[in-house]
Amino acid sequence: MQASTLLFIVIALAVFGYFSGYGRSLKVAKPLGSIRHLHSLPSYYGIQTAIWCALPALALLAIWQLFADTLIHSYLMAGLGELITDQADYNLTLNRIINVASGALPATGQSDYVVAAAAQLNSIAAIQKWALTILVLTLCSAGGLWSWRRIAADFRARAAVENVLQKFLLACASLAILTTLGIVMSVLFESIQFFQTVPVSEFVFGTSWSPQTAIRVDQIGSSGSFGAVPLFTGTLLISAIAMVVAVPVGLMSAIYLAEYASPKFRRSAKPLLEILAGVPTVVYGFFAALTVAPLIRDLGASFGLNVAAESALAAGSVMGIMIIPFISSLADDVITAVPQSMRDGSLAMGATKSETIRNVVIPAALPGIVGGILLAASRAIGETMIVVMAAGMAANLTANPLEAVTTVTVQIVTLLTGDQEFDSAKTLAAFALGLMLFIVTLGLNFLALRIVKKYREQYD
Amino acid sequence: MTEPTSQAARPTPTDHSATIKASLKRRYRAETRFRWYGRIAIAFGLAAVLVLFVDIISKGHGAFKTTHIAVPVEYDLAQLGVRDLNDNQQLALADWDALFKSGLRELLPDVSGRSARRELYRMVSNGAGYDLKDRLQANPRLANQREQVWLSADDDIDTYFKGLLDGDPYTARVTEQQIEWIDELRSAGQIRTQWNRNFWTRGDSREPEQAGIWGAVMGSLFTLAITFALSFPIGVSAAIYLEEFAPRNRFTDFIEININNLAAVPSIIFGLLGLAIFINFFGVPRSIPILGGLVLTLMTLPTIIITSRAAIKAVPPSIREAALGMGASKHQVVLHHVLPLAMPGMLTGAIIGMAQALGETAPLLMIGMVAFIVDIPQAFTDPATVLPVQIFLWADSPERAFVEKTSAAIMVLLGFLIIMNTTAVWIRKRLERRW
Numbered sequence: 001m002q003a004s005t006l007l008f009i010v011i012a013l014a015v016f017g018y019f020s021g022y023g024r025s026l027k028v029a030k031p032l033g034s035i036r037h038l039h040s041l042p043s044y045y046g047i048q049t050a051i052w053c054a055l056p057a058l059a060l061l062a063i064w065q066l067f068a069d070t071l072i073h074s075y076l077m078a079g080l081g082e083l084i085t086d087q088a089d090y091n092l093t094l095n096r097i098i099n100v101a102s103g104a105l106p107a108t109g110q111s112d113y114v115v116a117a118a119a120q121l122n123s124i125a126a127i128q129k130w131a132l133t134i135l136v137l138t139l140c141s142a143g144g145l146w147s148w149r150r151i152a153a154d155f156r157a158r159a160a161v162e163n164v165l166q167k168f169l170l171a172c173a174s175l176a177i178l179t180t181l182g183i184v185m186s187v188l189f190e191s192i193q194f195f196q197t198v199p200v201s202e203f204v205f206g207t208s209w210s211p212q213t214a215i216r217v218d219q220i221g222s223s224g225s226f227g228a229v230p231l232f233t234g235t236l237l238i239s240a241i242a243m244v245v246a247v248p249v250g251l252m253s254a255i256y257l258a259e260y261a262s263p264k265f266r267r268s269a270k271p272l273l274e275i276l277a278g279v280p281t282v283v284y285g286f287f288a289a290l291t292v293a294p295l296i297r298d299l300g301a302s303f304g305l306n307v308a309a310e311s312a313l314a315a316g317s318v319m320g321i322m323i324i325p326f327i328s329s330l331a332d333d334v335i336t337a338v339p340q341s342m343r344d345g346s347l348a349m350g351a352t353k354s355e356t357i358r359n360v361v362i363p364a365a366l367p368g369i370v371g372g373i374l375l376a377a378s379r380a381i382g383e384t385m386i387v388v389m390a391a392g393m394a395a396n397l398t399a400n401p402l403e404a405v406t407t408v409t410v411q412i413v414t415l416l417t418g419d420q421e422f423d424s425a426k427t428l429a430a431f432a433l434g435l436m437l438f439i440v441t442l443g444l445n446f447l448a449l450r451i452v453k454k455y456r457e458q459y460d
Numbered sequence: 461m462t463e464p465t466s467q468a469a470r471p472t473p474t475d476h477s478a479t480i481k482a483s484l485k486r487r488y489r490a491e492t493r494f495r496w497y498g499r500i501a502i503a504f505g506l507a508a509v510l511v512l513f514v515d516i517i518s519k520g521h522g523a524f525k526t527t528h529i530a531v532p533v534e535y536d537l538a539q540l541g542v543r544d545l546n547d548n549q550q551l552a553l554a555d556w557d558a559l560f561k562s563g564l565r566e567l568l569p570d571v572s573g574r575s576a577r578r579e580l581y582r583m584v585s586n587g588a589g590y591d592l593k594d595r596l597q598a599n600p601r602l603a604n605q606r607e608q609v610w611l612s613a614d615d616d617i618d619t620y621f622k623g624l625l626d627g628d629p630y631t632a633r634v635t636e637q638q639i640e641w642i643d644e645l646r647s648a649g650q651i652r653t654q655w656n657r658n659f660w661t662r663g664d665s666r667e668p669e670q671a672g673i674w675g676a677v678m679g680s681l682f683t684l685a686i687t688f689a690l691s692f693p694i695g696v697s698a699a700i701y702l703e704e705f706a707p708r709n710r711f712t713d714f715i716e717i718n719i720n721n722l723a724a725v726p727s728i729i730f731g732l733l734g735l736a737i738f739i740n741f742f743g744v745p746r747s748i749p750i751l752g753g754l755v756l757t758l759m760t761l762p763t764i765i766i767t768s769r770a771a772i773k774a775v776p777p778s779i780r781e782a783a784l785g786m787g788a789s790k791h792q793v794v795l796h797h798v799l800p801l802a803m804p805g806m807l808t809g810a811i812i813g814m815a816q817a818l819g820e821t822a823p824l825l826m827i828g829m830v831a832f833i834v835d836i837p838q839a840f841t842d843p844a845t846v847l848p849v850q851i852f853l854w855a856d857s858p859e860r861a862f863v864e865k866t867s868a869a870i871m872v873l874l875g876f877l878i879i880m881n882t883t884a885v886w887i888r889k890r891l892e893r894r895w
Contacts, residue, residue, distance in 0.1 A: 066742055162791045169705060172697035176718040176765070179758050183729055186736030249501045256498025273505045278877060279512065280819030282848040283870050286855045290863065291515050321508045328505070350480075352487050354494035375724065382726020384822035385848075389855060409728055409822070416735065417825050434732045438725065445724040 003065055006133060010061070010140050014054035017144040021049030024151045032153055040158035048157045051164055053144030057136045064132055072124055073098075076117050097121060187438055190431030197425050198226045203432060205229065209395035209406075211415060211426050226429055228436070230395035234405030238316040238387060239380040241401055245320025246380075247373060250327030257328070258335040259357055270332075277325035285389030288318035293390055300402060308392065308404040315390040316401065319380055326376045334368025334452075335361060367451050374448035378441040384409040408433045516874070520867025526656040526669060527618040528610040529584060529645060531563035533592060535602050545600050556589030557581070560611055567650060568641055579635055583642075585612045587670045612658065613651070615668035615861035617642065622653060633860065659868065663834045664850065668861035671854070673869050675836045679749060679829070679844030680818060682837060686753020687760060687817050692810045694757070695764030696799075699806075702765070703772040704794050723762035730759045731826025739827060746828030747843040755823050760813040767809025771802040804891035811884040815877050821848040847873045 025045035029035045035042055073094055080093070093114065099105035100118035107115050151157070195203070206227015253273065257266050293314035300307030307313075338361050346356040362369070392404030393414060415430035537543070540554040564580050565571065571580050585591075588611045595609070596602055613621065616633035621642060623629035631639065645651040663675030698719075706712040734755035738744045744751050775798050783793040824830065829845050830853065837844035845853070851873065854866040 069743055158789065162789065165791060166705065169697045169701035172694045173701040173706070173715050175694060175698065175761065176715055176722055179722055179733070179761070180718045182737050182758075183725065183733050186733050187729070190736060249504050252498050252501035253505055256495070256502055260495060260498060269502055269506070272509060273502070275509050276505065276512075278815065278819075278881060280821065280848050280873060280877070282819070282821045282851050282855075283512075283516070283874070286851065286866060286870060287512055287515060289855065290519075321505075321512075324505050324508070352491045354491045355487070357494070378724060379726075382728065384726070384728045385852065388822075388825075389852065409726070412728060412732070413822070413825055416732075417830055431732060431736070434729060438729055441724065441726055441729075442721060445721055449720060 003061065003132075006061060006136055007058075010054055010057045010136065013057075013140050013144065014050040017053035017148070018046040018050040020046075020144075021148055021151060022046035024049075024148060025157075028151060028153055038153055039156050040161075044157040044161050045151050045155070047161050049144055049147045049151070051161065052147035053140055055164070056143045057140035060139055061132070061136055068128055068132075072121070072128065076121055076124075079120070080113060080117060101125070183438065187431050187435040190428050191435040194425065194428035194432045198429070198432075202226060203228050207397055209411075211411070211429055226425070226432075228408075228433065230397040231406060231408045231411055231433065232436075233397060233399070234312070234391070234395070235381055235407040235409075237312050237399060237401065237405055238319065238391060238407055239377060241313060241316025242319035242323055242380045243373070243377060245317050246323035246327050246376060249320075250324045250376075251331050251369065253324070254328040254331035254335060255357060255362075258332050259353065259361070270329075273328060274325045276321060277329075279322070281322065281383060281385035282389070284318050284322050285385040285387075288314050288386055288390035292318050305402060307402045310390060310392040310404040311402050312391065312405045313401040315387050318390065319383055319386050322383070322386065323376045323380060326379060327372055330372030330375065331365070331369050334365040334372070337368070338364045367454060371448040371452035374444050374451070378444035378448070381444075382409065382437060382441050384413060388413050408437050412437075513874075516867050516870050520864060520869075520871050522622050523659060523864040523868035524656050525622070525653040526658065527613040527621040527651065527653050529613050529617075530608050530650040530652075531560050531584070531611050532566055532606060533559050533563045533609050534606045535559065535592075535596055535604060537603050545597065545603065551593060551597070554593075556593045559592050560584055560588050560609075563609075568644065571641075576637060579637055580641065583614055583617050583638060585614050585669045586667050587665070588612065610652075610654065612669050615859060618669055619861050619864075621651065625653065630860070659865070663836050664832060664845070664853070665834060668857075668859050668865055671862075671865060673847065673850060673872060675833060676845050676847045676850035676869070677872070678837050679752075679833075680846040682749035682840050682844060683752040683756065683829075683846055684814055684818060686750055686840065687756040688810065688814055690753065690757040691760050691764055691813065692806075695761050695810070695813075696768050696806055698761070698765045699768030699772055700794055700799070703769050704790070704798065719762050719765055722758075723766065726822075727759055727820055728822040728826065730755050731823030733758065734823060734827040745841075747831050747833075747845075749837065749840050749842075749844050751827050752824055752829050752844075752846065753840075755827060756817040756820060759820065759823060760817050763813040763816060764806075764809055767812065768802070768806045771805025771809065772798060774805060775801045801893065804887050804893075808884045808888045811880050811887070815880040815884075818846075818876060818880070819848055819873065821852055824849050825852070847876075 022042050022045060025038060025042040026035065029038050029042070032038075038045075076097065077090060077094060096105065096110065096114055097117045098121070100107050100110055100114060101121040107118065110118075203226050206225065207229045208225045208227045209230050210225050257270060261269065289310075293309060293311060296311055296314050296317075297307045297309060300311075342360050342364060343356055346360040347353070351359065387407045387410050391410055392406050393410065394404065395406050395411075396403055398405060412430045412433050415426055415433075537545075539558065540556070542550045542554050544550060561577075561581050564584065565577070568580060571577055591611065592609065612618075617638065620629050620631065620634045620639070624642070634642075642651060658670055659672045661674050662670060662672030665671040702712065702715065706715075734751065738751055738754055739746060744754070779797055779801065780793050783797045784790075788796065824846060830849050831843060831845065832853070833843055833845050835842070847869065851866055851869045854862045854869060
């Protein structure tokens with residue numbers, strides 16, 4: 001039976017379990033007088049039965065789905081033994097066996113052991129399907145029946161249900177930890193594998209990046225070099241341009257909106273500015289590549305400057321526009337959090353409004369502003385689509401904003417899109433870059449949150 | 461009199477008002493300047509919004525119309541070599557292009573010579589033959605009949621003709637002969653622009669005039685459905701746990717730190733997670749909406765948890781105390797009272813999270829949702845692409861007509877986002893209670 005059909009059957013059985021549990025609790029209550037004599041409301045008995053009906057069965061189903069194929073495949077390949085030695089061959093043979101088994105590949109012309117393994121796979125698959133169906137359905141009815149039989153007037157069904165619910169809530173909250181763990185594991189393991197072929201020092205300090213590894217052994221000129229410094233400088237250059245655009249504009253508009261603007265103007269201008277934060281990055285990428293980059297190039301040409309078609313300036317300035325609302329809303333929050341008494345004190349001493357802002361409000365809000373800028377910087381470093389569409393591919397080591405540079409995220413995308421072998425140094429390099437990106441952004445976020453938190457404690 | 465002596469003993473107070481007055485002008489100028497910096501900054505931001513939208517709309521509005529040419533077609537089954545309209549093999553082998561080719565020759569009879577004819581045939585879309593086949597299959601009564609069909613023009617002709625109507629034709633991709641023919645057709649009323657149905661009803665294509673966004677829209681819908689079905693219950697549960705049940709301990713703190721950090725992790729990292737864990741470890745097939753939904757769930761969860769927590773926090777403690785006082789258990793308090801009251805705020809957060817997920821591109825590139833997919837996905841397990849990835853793919857295509865298509869697709873995407881965000885604002889305004 002298909003897993004999805006099985007799922008529906010389990011759910012249907014659970015619904016049936018609910019009603020039978022509900023009915024039994026009423027039946028138990030009848031000789032006692034009314035449901036007042038039950039420990040819990042009848043629906044809790046129903047839910048209790050349904051949970052015991054569905055939960056173990058679903059857990060088994062999920063675990064089976066996740067691991068059965070992998071187990072069967074490794075069993076099959078173990079049966080082939082010495083015939084297959086290296087990893088690439090392993091995957092190829094496995095795929096061939098699977099395709100022959102499913103009929104996608106004709107069996108004629110395949111090696112004998114492949115055909116035999118395919119037949120074996122088919123028989124195992126049939127057996128495992130039946131075994132799964134029987135096991136799940138048995139578990140489902142056994143759990144339901146057991147729970148149904150436990151229903152009695154003094155059975156604490158509510159406590160039992162709430163206990164399960166509590167565990168479910170905890171599991172949902174812990175998913176955040178699992179996600180972080182998943183991220184760390186996925187980038188770390190591949191990176192370790194990468195650093196076994198390419199030394200860490202070459203990756204972090206090398207200045208030449210050309211990830212094309214040779215496909216044939218005798219190929220010339222594509223040994224692959226993995227010095228990531230040009231990527232780091234490219235990322236820094238584009239992020240720096242973005243910050244140069246975003247910080248003054250974001251900060252000044254936050255100051256104006258918080259200190260000068262009339263409430264009416266503020267009410268309409270703030271959401272309009274925040275539209276910029278809601279526009280998808282792919283739209284900014286298109287805007288940067290097709291409108292801003294040609295504009296900057298023509299502008300440069302009219303001054304006699306030679307500007308690259310995919311200049312860092314175009315990508316950086318559009319990224320800056322994207323970041324404006326982050327900085328302005330974060331700065332707005334901290335500026336409005338500065339107590340009015342501090343402004344009043346300064347104004348009473350005869351300072352003008354701008355002097356008050358510059359000498360009292362901004363210094364007081366500075367930790368929050370710095371925190372916001374750090375968060376924005378981490379966003380700029382991790383931003384992908386704008387640079388993929390508007391920045392270059394070639395790794396140039398330059399600080400000239402009119403030239404094309406590439407970034408860490410661009411390289412991750414180019415290395416990983418399309419079909420390639422998973423274990424080549426090329427794809428592993430993408431994970432090493434991902435690790436760098438994760439560490440840097442995590443550090444920036446951590447720092448920013450700490451600074452913001454420290455500041456908050458001052459006035460509360 | 462002692463007054464004069466005492467006055468002489470006192471030091472004369474220095475009069476600062478003169479220096480203050482002298483500096484006032486400068487200080488007021490600085491004040492005005494400062495205000496202007498603020499105004500300029502806001503004007504810059506608003507101008508960026510305006511330029512962005514005007515640019516996209518001016519580039520994309522043309523894509524909603526497309527050029528069609530009226531061609532007389534005779535569905536001559538004998539010539540096509542088709543005897544039975546239900547036989548797919550015969551249909552596949554038939555030369556459907558011959559139908560519009562002879563029609564075009566009829567339309568412009570003085571075209572002669574192989575190369576001239578080839579140019580003539582190229583005025584109609586590559587897929588026109590298949591369009592005619594579909595038309596005949598849907599309407600078998602047309603067999604051996606004659607009719608006039610408005611066939612979609614080739615993308616270069618389309619670009620030229622729409623430019624011609626706007627008074628600024630782009631001639632680089634059309635030949636002089638084609639321009640003459642277009643003039644001839646135009647004066648005969650045989651060429652016109654009409655509502656672009658292909659754009660709304662089809663999947664991706666290499667031919668700009670055949671490419672549509674419906675496949676990507678369906679892919680986005682499937683992906684978002686998975687994302688919502690997973691992230692909303694999980695996010696709300698996590699928020700309930702953290703706000704209502706979590707003990708103050710190291711573990712809870714650790715969860716909170718994780719959530720805050722995940723909210724700021726670059727989205728592309730979630731793509732790496734999807735690739736390494738879901739695809740390579742668990743063997744989930746590439747390119748399917750389920751996989752995209754899983755990755756986007758992990759990405760939007762922090763947003764939903766944070767907004768849901770704020771919504772729960774906004775429910776006043778008196779409600780909880782009243783319910784507890786009436787004998788409700790802690791879980792009953794949460795499920796029967798806190799949750800319904802916090803629901804509008806949670807929904808608002810969920811919609812904003814979904815809007816974020818709808819616009820997300822980078823992680824989906826990592827998990828193979830960037831494939832070229834012509835068929836409209838019909839299920840959660842069909843290979844699919846999503847709207848922003850479609851935009852990315854079209855933006856990368858060299859054909860000039862795709863610029864228009866890309867901008868139009870962006871307009872559709874922005875339209876969806878605007879609808880979602882206004883719904884969120886509306887829910888917050890109408891349903892949220894202030895205590």
